[in-house]
Amino acid sequence: MTHWLLAMLACGSIALPALAQDRSAPSPRERTIYVAAVESKGGVHVDHEPFPTHPVPEGGGYLLKKPDDKGRWEVSTYRWDPGTIVVNQGDQVTLEIVGINGNEHPFTIEGYWLTGTVRRGQITRLTFLADKAGIFKIICRTHSPSMQADLVVLENK
Template sequence: MLVGSLRAACALALGALALAPASAALAAKRTFVVTAVEPKGGANVEKEPFPAAPLPEGGGYVLKKPNEEGRWEVSVYVFDPRQIFVDEGDEVTLQFVGVNGGSHPITIEAYGQTFELKRGHVNTVTFVADKPGRHSIICSSHQPTMISELIVAPKK
């Protein structure tokens, strides 16, 4: 009887462990490269007319009028990636690389980070993702397009 009870107790304990929620996962060290880029497109007025309506206001959009040969261009400043997903408690390192645009004044307000990113330079910031939710990474001179989101998933 004692052996049977012991087996039953062990089976119950193992079953409870299997169903129990995992304890808080160990924090991970996460590194992301975030590039400041300017995708461009262009055409000639003979094949595509120059847009009549202006683009939305802000330094994030650039629309260049046709030159002497009739070529016009449109570009937009963005971060790549646009969204970064991490878990609460992760140690996050963001390496910002300036590719296009001479200067990008960047702020990650939720984590008290403010710096200027210049073309050809790398700025690295590291912090613990201790604030669950969506947090903006903003270049103030290229709005409304140069915004990325840091999404911090809460611990379960």
């Protein structure tokens, strides 16, 4: 914990009621999780780092661009951000997903068998009851294998 946060807690200017709650029996609640479809990219000139000799896995999730006419090469990967989403069983969950990179991302949430499509510049909202505990993949069917996130539904005992 940072010093400024400790100082604010000590002087009572902020409180953290969640820390004092009994977490053994969480009450179901509505949660909105904000997600972005993004492409992380890095590039360099061949004079600084040679172009990789090994190909990236197929499936559209990774892109490796050969050096351009100026000698710069690039690597990128499509991702859901965040890559792990944690909720409690019984929660009413809304995923609010914005498309930042890539024209569209058709996706499936395994186990819940929900589907949708995220498009660049648009918000896709998906609301569901997290009634099954477990870890479920949120898979983009266009950008395999990298564009997967884990939906973690904690068992409500």
